[in-house]
Amino acid sequence: MPILEIEHLQKSYGETHILHDINISIEEGDFLVLVGPSGCGKSTLLNCIAGLEPISGGDVSIAGRNVTGVSPKDRDIAMVFQSYALYPTMTVAKNITFGMKVRGVDKATQDAKLAEVSRQLQIEQLLHRKPGQLSGGQRQRVAMGRALVRDPALFLFDEPLSNLDAKLRVSMRTEIKKLHQDLNASIVYVTHDQIEAMTLATKIVVMKGGVIQQIGTPAEIYNRPANMFVADFMGSPAMNLIPARVRVDAGTTRIEIERKDEAPLVITDPVARDLPAEIVLGVRPEDIHEATEGAHLPGNAQRADRDVLIDIVEPAGADTFAVTQLGGKPVTARLRAESPVQARRPFPLAFDLSKVSYFSPKDGQRLN
Amino acid sequence: MTSNTMLRWGLYAVLIVFAAFYLMPLFVMLTTSLKSLEEIRTGGLLSLPREITFAAWSEAWSTACAGTQCEGLRPFFWNSVLMAVPAVAISTVVGALNGYVFAQWQFRGANLFFAGILFGCFIPFQVVLLPMAQTLGFLGLAGSIPGLIFVHVIYGIGFTTLFFRNYYVTIPQELVRAAKVDGAGFFRIFFAVFLPLSLPIITVSVIWQFTQIWNDFLFGVSFAGPGSQPVTVALNNIVNSTTGVKAYNVDMAAAIIAALPTLFVYVVAGKYFIRGLTAGSVKG
Amino acid sequence: MEWLERNVPKLVLAPSFVAILIFVYGFIAWTAWISLTKSRLMPKYELDGFGQYGRLFAAPRWDVAMNNLFIFGGLFIVISMAIGLLLAIFLDQRIRAEGVLRTIYLYPMALSLIVTGTAWKWILNPGLGIQETVRGWGFESFAFDWLIRPEMAIYTVVLAAVWQASGFVMALFLAGLRSVDTEIIRAAQVDGIPNHRIYSAIIIPTMAPIFLSAFIVLAHLAIKAFDLVIALTNGGPGYATDLPATYMYAMAFSRGDLGQAASSAMVMMGVIFAIVVPYLYSELRPRRDK
Numbered sequence: 001m002p003i004l005e006i007e008h009l010q011k012s013y014g015e016t017h018i019l020h021d022i023n024i025s026i027e028e029g030d031f032l033v034l035v036g037p038s039g040c041g042k043s044t045l046l047n048c049i050a051g052l053e054p055i056s057g058g059d060v061s062i063a064g065r066n067v068t069g070v071s072p073k074d075r076d077i078a079m080v081f082q083s084y085a086l087y088p089t090m091t092v093a094k095n096i097t098f099g100m101k102v103r104g105v106d107k108a109t110q111d112a113k114l115a116e117v118s119r120q121l122q123i124e125q126l127l128h129r130k131p132g133q134l135s136g137g138q139r140q141r142v143a144m145g146r147a148l149v150r151d152p153a154l155f156l157f158d159e160p161l162s163n164l165d166a167k168l169r170v171s172m173r174t175e176i177k178k179l180h181q182d183l184n185a186s187i188v189y190v191t192h193d194q195i196e197a198m199t200l201a202t203k204i205v206v207m208k209g210g211v212i213q214q215i216g217t218p219a220e221i222y223n224r225p226a227n228m229f230v231a232d233f234m235g236s237p238a239m240n241l242i243p244a245r246v247r248v249d250a251g252t253t254r255i256e257i258e259r260k261d262e263a264p265l266v267i268t269d270p271v272a273r274d275l276p277a278e279i280v281l282g283v284r285p286e287d288i289h290e291a292t293e294g295a296h297l298p299g300n301a302q303r304a305d306r307d308v309l310i311d312i313v314e315p316a317g318a319d320t321f322a323v324t325q326l327g328g329k330p331v332t333a334r335l336r337a338e339s340p341v342q343a344r345r346p347f348p349l350a351f352d353l354s355k356v357s358y359f360s361p362k363d364g365q366r367l368n
Numbered sequence: 369m370t371s372n373t374m375l376r377w378g379l380y381a382v383l384i385v386f387a388a389f390y391l392m393p394l395f396v397m398l399t400t401s402l403k404s405l406e407e408i409r410t411g412g413l414l415s416l417p418r419e420i421t422f423a424a425w426s427e428a429w430s431t432a433c434a435g436t437q438c439e440g441l442r443p444f445f446w447n448s449v450l451m452a453v454p455a456v457a458i459s460t461v462v463g464a465l466n467g468y469v470f471a472q473w474q475f476r477g478a479n480l481f482f483a484g485i486l487f488g489c490f491i492p493f494q495v496v497l498l499p500m501a502q503t504l505g506f507l508g509l510a511g512s513i514p515g516l517i518f519v520h521v522i523y524g525i526g527f528t529t530l531f532f533r534n535y536y537v538t539i540p541q542e543l544v545r546a547a548k549v550d551g552a553g554f555f556r557i558f559f560a561v562f563l564p565l566s567l568p569i570i571t572v573s574v575i576w577q578f579t580q581i582w583n584d585f586l587f588g589v590s591f592a593g594p595g596s597q598p599v600t601v602a603l604n605n606i607v608n609s610t611t612g613v614k615a616y617n618v619d620m621a622a623a624i625i626a627a628l629p630t631l632f633v634y635v636v637a638g639k640y641f642i643r644g645l646t647a648g649s650v651k652g
Numbered sequence: 653m654e655w656l657e658r659n660v661p662k663l664v665l666a667p668s669f670v671a672i673l674i675f676v677y678g679f680i681a682w683t684a685w686i687s688l689t690k691s692r693l694m695p696k697y698e699l700d701g702f703g704q705y706g707r708l709f710a711a712p713r714w715d716v717a718m719n720n721l722f723i724f725g726g727l728f729i730v731i732s733m734a735i736g737l738l739l740a741i742f743l744d745q746r747i748r749a750e751g752v753l754r755t756i757y758l759y760p761m762a763l764s765l766i767v768t769g770t771a772w773k774w775i776l777n778p779g780l781g782i783q784e785t786v787r788g789w790g791f792e793s794f795a796f797d798w799l800i801r802p803e804m805a806i807y808t809v810v811l812a813a814v815w816q817a818s819g820f821v822m823a824l825f826l827a828g829l830r831s832v833d834t835e836i837i838r839a840a841q842v843d844g845i846p847n848h849r850i851y852s853a854i855i856i857p858t859m860a861p862i863f864l865s866a867f868i869v870l871a872h873l874a875i876k877a878f879d880l881v882i883a884l885t886n887g888g889p890g891y892a893t894d895l896p897a898t899y900m901y902a903m904a905f906s907r908g909d910l911g912q913a914a915s916s917a918m919v920m921m922g923v924i925f926a927i928v929v930p931y932l933y934s935e936l937r938p939r940r941d942k
Contacts, residue, residue: 047545050545050549052545052548052549071548071654071657072545072548072549073548073549073550073551073552077549078549079545079546079549081542081545081546082542083540083542085540085542085543085545085546086546087543087546087547087560087561088565089561089564089565090560090564098547098550098552098560099549099550099551102550102551102552102556103551146546146550379742379745379747380747382738382742383739383742383743383747383753386735386739386757387753387756387757389815390756390757390759390760390815390819391756392775393760393768393771393772393775393815394759394771396771396774396775397771397774400774408780409780412784412785412788413775413780413781413782413784413785414785462667462668465664466664466665466668468664469661469664469665473661475661475662478665481665481669483932484672484676484677485668485672486932487676487928487929487932488672488676488677490872490924490928490932491676491680491921491924492875492876492897492917492920492921492924493876494876494878494896494897494900494901494913494916494917494920494921495679495680495683495917495918495920495921496675496676496679496680496683497900497901497904497913497917498682498683498686498695498904498910498913498914498917499678499679499682499683500675500679501904502695503675522671522675523675525668525671525672526672529668553657553660554657554660554661554664555660579762582764583763583764583765583766584764585764585765585766585878585879585882585883586878586879586901589882589901590901590904590905600764600766600767600879603764603766603767603770604766604770604882604883607770607773607883608886616774616780619770619774620770620771620774622770623766623767623770623771624767626764626766626767627762627763627764627767630762630763630764631759631762631763633762634758634759634761634762635755635759638755638758641761641762642758642823
């Protein structure tokens with residue numbers, strides 16, 4: 001039985017459609033991340049799951065029960081908000097127990113739950129403070145505590161880390177992941193940060209303009225993006241999307257990439273592939289390798305027929321990024337730190353064709 | 369440096385001259401009220417009283433004639449209290465709930481209604497004077513204190529709603545959402561989450577409404593009966609009473625008595641008073 | 653139950669909605685209707701066209717009242733704004749005892765206009781007031797008898813009204829001056845721009861909305877001004893200081909001419925409409941994004 005099932009969900013304000021035909025299903029213990037640029041409808045979708053916004057069509061079921069039209073308090077959910085939404089005049093303890101108090105849970109149970117959760121989140125020493133006296137990270141913990149005491153069928157997180165500084169965000173991310181594993185909780189989590197999505201999720205939904213672009217595991221999303229939008233959005237640095245022409249003859253596939261003021265770059269794949277003449281080649285920076293004499297090339301890495309002129313070299317500690325211009329687009333390669341690559345010099349590169357994606361330049365859909 | 373010092377002196381001189389301008393009427397009122405009529409006729413307007421007497425104050429409070437009634441300001445002062453306290457309380461409560469809805473429970477058409485309320489704050493009351501007189505008569509409230517309370521509540525909720533709405537709109541909507549998920553309903557959220565946050569704006573609303581209602585003259589003079597006139601109307605009647613000798617010291621004492629409650633509020637809670645004034649004119 | 657829960661917000665607003673609908677808009681409609689009838693002492697409901705407005709604009713007393721409104725309103729607004737701005741800028745110069753001065757400038761706003769009128773009536777009365785005092789100092793020919801001179805009396809209303817409201821304008825402007833981004837001012841100081849230029853070129857232009865607010869509030873006060881005239885001059889001498897508000901009141905309650913009262917009230921509302929509606933429209937337009 002899916003813990004959350006969304007079928008044909010529609011949401012519109014008057015004539016403007018915010019969400020189009022959303023279908024999602026997750027199992028107990030899944031960590032579902034809704035990711036997309038701002039305005040893609042991910043937060044609206046979360047609010048629809050919570051029942052905080054009415055939906056215009058379709059059904060939402062939580063733990064096998066159709067909750068369409070049911071008010072938030074009766075959906076067996078708990079929610080953590082972006083601004084944490086702590087009640088400013090209540091102490092931390094009261095913030096955490098408020099929901100139980102409203103639902104008429106007896107005092108002993110309230111206290112036991114509070115003690116358990118505050119130990120779990122290490123906020124015992126904060127219980128008598130007001131939210132105004134807490135740091136951002138502490139508020140975040142209290143907000144999670146408020147959700148945890150509920151022990152719901154489904155947790156909802158609305159960009160919970162976006163108000164924290166970079167360092168704290170990384171450590172809270174780890175804690176959320178740990179919490180998920182320890183509790184085997186089912187979670188729906190909204191973020192615009194694709195790294196957060198990749199690190200936390202067991203399942204990712206990429207959205208744009210109120211439409212689901214792709215649903216899959218982090219690996220599927222990363223390695224086999226369904227379209228150019230997903231390819232571009234997930235991963236940092238982003239996947240290189242290079243316009244190219246394809247010629248298939250004699251059992252080989254020749255990929256030709258236009259260059260400014262130079263002959264086209266040709267990469268030859270020793271198998272015949274069923275591709276149209278015009279494509280967009282999607283290749284991750286780490287799948288472009290240095291092809292100097294004697295360099296070890298993995299798998300199906302194919303040398304380009306000529307060296308390319310490197311524009312910029314960006315050493316980043318563990319890696320060195322080299323940027324060149326191919327097909328009218330800047331293309332980034334992630335090379336090893338000690339690479340001899342130099343700016344404004346030609347450099348030999350190889351492309352791992354076993355890992356590339358091919359997209360149609362017309363509709364941006366994946367071809368392979 | 370020297371020209372700079374000169375400039376500073378000039379600055380202070382201007383500021384002090386204006387301070388004198390603003391203080392002068394209060395000074396004149398106070399000194400006049402403490403003089404005997406005899407001294408008023410012979411001495412200058414700005415001179416300090418040679419001999420301080422509180423006779424004018426007691427006359428103004430308990431025996432001065434307003435029209436034909438010679439009981440001083442006292443009964444009218446209490447009329448104003450009996451009128452202002454409930455009117456302030458009711459309009460503030462209604463304004464708080466209205467503001468809460470407008471800020472946090474938006475529904476279709478709410479904005480239009482809010483605009484309608486806002487506009488109601490600006491109408492000249494002359495335009496409702498005639499029908500209100502008829503309506504009060506129809507409701508049996510004509511010439512009574514409950515009638516005045518009614519009028520002040522009706523035309524006060526525009527401002528109180530505006531105050532609370534502008535205050536509550538700064539509170540993130542996620543707070544309501546969190547409380548909804550926690551299972552709280554409309555009133556529970558209001559009393560547990562919003563009301564404890566509202567002390568500053570309640571103060572603003574109470575002070576504003578109190579000042580408006582206490583100082584009102586138009587509604588008082590139009591709708592009050594002889595037994596229910598507020599202090600402002602009585603003051604005007606005392607000043608314009610034609611019986612006997614013109615007792616300027618009594619007039620001034622009466623004026624100060626009528627002004628004391630709002631002046632007191634201004635002195636103890638000036639900060640909130642200013643906030644009310646500016647909130648009434650600038651959007652939040 | 654579910655229905656009740658969903659509609660609580662609307663139910664809470666409902667009494668106010670009904671009240672505003674009847675007692676503001678319904679009443680305006682009633683007054684508008686009466687202004688189109690031949691009502692005198694008692695309201696009549698048969699429509700009679702714009703006869704009342706014709707009578708109104710033909711009445712010399714109304715003419716005086718409208719004239720006074722423009723003189724009084726214009727001077728009151730301009731002088732209050734000028735004094736308010738001056739005081740605000742001066743107070744903004746790191747003045748010692750700023751708090752005390754601010755309190756002194758603003759306290760008149762807490763007074764009833766009846767009190768203000770009573771006080772100024774006493775101060776300005778030629779027999780024992782300012783005029784007599786200055787003469788007592790040896791300036792025998794000093795004359796300040798505006799209160800009893802029909803062509804000058806309206807200016808005493810301006811004086812008292814400015815006294816009452818200019819401190820409030822000061823408070824508005826001071827708040828505005830203080831809310832200007834200090835980084836911009838620092839940048840200008842670093843650029844070596846002199847202080848008066850910083851005010852005229854940077855700070856005051858960014859305060860445009862506050863000027864507008866102050867204007868609206870003052871204009872609104874001017875059109876509604878009623879208490880002050882009643883207490884200070886009672887419309888006199890004769891009806892030299894009548895304003896539309898006092899005219900309307902006289903028609904409604906002492907002359908028993910409901911038609912004239914209603915039509916003059918409608919004209920007052922028209923004037924306020926013309927000023928306030930564009931303002932409210934511009935204030936309400938930028939909505940919250942969420």
